[in-house]
Amino acid sequence: MLTVYSSDHRLHHGVELKDGAISASFEKPERAETVLARVKTVGLGDIIAPRSYEHSDYVGAHSERYVEFLANAWSEWTATGRTSQALPLVWPIRGLPSTEVPQFIDGKLGFFSMDAGSPINEGTWEAVCSSANSALTGVDRLSSGMRGVFALCRPPGHHAGREYTGGYCYLNNAAIAAQRCIQQGAKRVAVLDIDFHHGNGTQDIFYDRSDVLFVSIHGDPAVCYPYFSGHADERGMGQGEGFNLNLPLPKGTAMAEFEAALFDASATIARYKADALIVSLGVDTFEGDPISHFRLRSPDYLRIGEMIEGLGVPTLFVMEGGYMVDEIGLNAVNVLLGFEG
Ligand code: Q9C
Ligand code: ZN
Numbered sequence: 001m002l003t004v005y006s007s008d009h010r011l012h013h014g015v016e017l018k019d020g021a022i023s024a025s026f027e028k029p030e031r032a033e034t035v036l037a038r039v040k041t042v043g044l045g046d047i048i049a050p051r052s053y054e055h056s057d058y059v060g061a062h063s064e065r066y067v068e069f070l071a072n073a074w075s076e077w078t079a080t081g082r083t084s085q086a087l088p089l090v091w092p093i094r095g096l097p098s099t100e101v102p103q104f105i106d107g108k109l110g111f112f113s114m115d116a117g118s119p120i121n122e123g124t125w126e127a128v129c130s131s132a133n134s135a136l137t138g139v140d141r142l143s144s145g146m147r148g149v150f151a152l153c154r155p156p157g158h159h160a161g162r163e164y165t166g167g168y169c170y171l172n173n174a175a176i177a178a179q180r181c182i183q184q185g186a187k188r189v190a191v192l193d194i195d196f197h198h199g200n201g202t203q204d205i206f207y208d209r210s211d212v213l214f215v216s217i218h219g220d221p222a223v224c225y226p227y228f229s230g231h232a233d234e235r236g237m238g239q240g241e242g243f244n245l246n247l248p249l250p251k252g253t254a255m256a257e258f259e260a261a262l263f264d265a266s267a268t269i270a271r272y273k274a275d276a277l278i279v280s281l282g283v284d285t286f287e288g289d290p291i292s293h294f295r296l297r298s299p300d301y302l303r304i305g306e307m308i309e310g311l312g313v314p315t316l317f318v319m320e321g322g323y324m325v326d327e328i329g330l331n332a333v334n335v336l337l338g339f340e341g
Pocket of ligand 1: 117156157158159167168169195197225282284291320321322
């Protein structure tokens, strides 16, 4: 299987607020390095760099004003004399008017984010573009007839909505990839999200559309981040009604229950008859993950890959979460090996 990877991800590294204190983010450069090392160790296949794309290739999944905000945020932040990472501190909330984009960067950071989980530093935008470009390059390779491609994206993307950052995410790489499939003529694209956390951003982007089916297996939002989406009764709206499937599972879920959910997810995707499948590949479902609460074990990821292969659809794997740095390479690449059979 072909892997698309850019070392530009290293330009992004940040902090996070956890347990009331600020510390180095779990979403760190070593994550992608470990996965790349494992791709090489098992001899998965060729590794190529992404080509470059235009900002307009990110629009569709996102709004133009959001992409421009991301592109300019660091320079607007440093223009105020600050040298630390840019983080939001105030958000529009339900019941308050929130349609007006503030003019000052501090207001913009809150307007275009869902939490303080996506800090912006000097190299963030370049890294974010390289991540999205890896997904886009993956789509272009799929279109030229490949059965499966791996976009080794970092930073991840599935918490980023049409107009917001969140949960370590900036551009929604999987959504940008799905949108490109549609632009290249696909009639139906399915996104299967198996990261531990609900892919709220991808759901947001496609919630009112029937040309992209979104299916997500994740920790129950009653007790798991991102808390405000991912319930089973969120089924899409308007044209998109019936094209959003959430399969929340309790904390402590192990492979037997995860596999049953993946079986249901697969049945829904098979009925949809997708022309292409995008997999939001998070491996924070692993039993040792430091911020998540499922109990999958390393061999389980082989079985997951095999089940995804059974759908028989050209598939782009897009790297999302996974924070047990020592095992993230083993687990992510196990999915790809299981797919290859
Ligand atoms: N105690 C991804 O996996 N913090 N993002 C949760 C829970 C945010 C995860 C804290 C987790 C974001 C792409
Ligand atoms: Zn996650």
